[in-house]
Amino acid sequence: MIFPALDVPAPRGGAAGAAAAAGPGSADPRDPLGLLDLFGAPFVQDPYPWLDLLRSESPVHHDPGTGLWLVSRHQDVRQVLLEPGVFLCDNAQNAVAPLPVPVLRVLVRGGFTLPPALANNGTPSHPGLRRLVTRFFNAGRVAAAVPVIQRIADELLQPVRSELDATGGADLFASFAQVLPCRVLMELLGIEGVDPATLIRWSDASLELFWGRPAPTRQLELAELVVAFHQWLTETVRDGSAPADSFIEALPRHRLPDGRPLDVQTAVGMCFFVFIAGQSTTGQLIATVLRRALAEPGMWARVAGEAGPAEAWVEEVLRREPPVTTWRRVAAQDTELGGVRLPAGAQLLLMLLGSGSDPEVFPQPERMCPHRENIRHHLAFGVGRHRCPGASLARTEAAVALRAAARRLPRIQQAAGAADSPMLGLLSFRAPLQVAVEQR
Numbered sequence: 001m002i003f004p005a006l007d008v009p010a011p012r013g014g015a016a017g018a019a020a021a022a023g024p025g026s027a028d029p030r031d032p033l034g035l036l037d038l039f040g041a042p043f044v045q046d047p048y049p050w051l052d053l054l055r056s057e058s059p060v061h062h063d064p065g066t067g068l069w070l071v072s073r074h075q076d077v078r079q080v081l082l083e084p085g086v087f088l089c090d091n092a093q094n095a096v097a098p099l100p101v102p103v104l105r106v107l108v109r110g111g112f113t114l115p116p117a118l119a120n121n122g123t124p125s126h127p128g129l130r131r132l133v134t135r136f137f138n139a140g141r142v143a144a145a146v147p148v149i150q151r152i153a154d155e156l157l158q159p160v161r162s163e164l165d166a167t168g169g170a171d172l173f174a175s176f177a178q179v180l181p182c183r184v185l186m187e188l189l190g191i192e193g194v195d196p197a198t199l200i201r202w203s204d205a206s207l208e209l210f211w212g213r214p215a216p217t218r219q220l221e222l223a224e225l226v227v228a229f230h231q232w233l234t235e236t237v238r239d240g241s242a243p244a245d246s247f248i249e250a251l252p253r254h255r256l257p258d259g260r261p262l263d264v265q266t267a268v269g270m271c272f273f274v275f276i277a278g279q280s281t282t283g284q285l286i287a288t289v290l291r292r293a294l295a296e297p298g299m300w301a302r303v304a305g306e307a308g309p310a311e312a313w314v315e316e317v318l319r320r321e322p323p324v325t326t327w328r329r330v331a332a333q334d335t336e337l338g339g340v341r342l343p344a345g346a347q348l349l350l351m352l353l354g355s356g357s358d359p360e361v362f363p364q365p366e367r368m369c370p371h372r373e374n375i376r377h378h379l380a381f382g383v384g385r386h387r388c389p390g391a392s393l394a395r396t397e398a399a400v401a402l403r404a405a406a407r408r409l410p411r412i413q414q415a416a417g418a419a420d421s422p423m424l425g426l427l428s429f430r431a432p433l434q435v436a437v438e439q440r
Helices: 014-021 041-045 048-057 074-081 101-109 126-134 139-167 172-177 179-189 196-211 216-238 247-253 264-295 309-320 391-408
Strands: 060-063 068-071 169-171 326-331 335-337 340-342 347-351 412-414 423-425 430-432 436-439
Touching: 041 423, 068 074, 074 335, 074 347, 101 216, 126 247, 126 264, 139 169, 139 172, 139 179, 139 391, 139 436, 169 172, 172 179, 172 264, 172 391, 179 196, 179 247, 179 264, 179 391, 196 216, 196 264, 216 247, 216 264, 247 264, 264 309, 264 391, 264 412, 264 430, 309 391
Parallel strands: 068 347
Antiparallel strands: 060 068, 169 436, 326 347, 335 340, 412 436, 423 430
């Protein structure tokens, strides 16, 4: 399930508390990493200097602000992901910030519970559940979905073009990048009876509550939305009205290793994971892909052509600036990683974002080179038994979205000041919250 908090003391007062716990007043001035705040504006807006410092000075680094061990080198991150018996996935979906009693009451009253299903499931049930998910995101289904993605992209871009013609400006995040993956997922998985805006709001609220550090009043607001999401998922799984051969329709027919049918709570947990990954994180990827392409001289025109340049650009963005920036593991026993002794129970934060900029693997990592020979060596989707089952769909949606936008909006450029747009800065998720554009 998603637990109330990490099994370590968290700093007081959210991001401000984190700064107090690891800020200038308490840091050794000879140790720049003592100033690191994973939720602070300097890290969220430009994490790369911090990540470079971690890799070079302390590749397995204990962060006093969170109690986590930050793992930043590509080889170490990969090792952790490929040794699931040593580094357990049990904490992958733990809440980052402690949830106060009033918030817990809201969740309990609403019946919120998420047993281990996918990302945090290290039990024998995981392989079968994973196969169930991948059946709906395999290469054949993704290829068949391309016309669906293209159609929805064209539908969403038409009003954007009208807005640009009328006002000279638009935001590609709220009107396009955020909505496209939600509508695609709804069609592919047979989701009915709810509008995309509601699903997006529920999904984003879940990310913020469990992976952010919102203020207590905000936590209460988010908890209400998360409960509504969970209750809708539960009703949808139970009512048996899902279309034939849809993802939700297949859940009750799945059998666990002991022969029992899949229970409702675990089925809901799977839906919770799939819906958030298929909506929010894919929307974040598309937003980053669009913003980076608009900022790269000549790229917008190149990706408007035939298949190839858009796909290569998406892959390079995944390497350098993936939407899922970190993931967590916990040491099952005393062990060593990167020359550092870790005690049993040590909570690890795998810096996926930093691993893609490791110069030992990717020469000149700061340069965007869409045709790197080893581009698929990045870890944006993980590796091993918990590799993201929706990787192919996310890649395809981002490439189709980029190509469609470049073709239908050929005369746009980044709006003035767009490079400083606000960023989503959760523990494991980072992306622009706005892609402001204007007509050239």
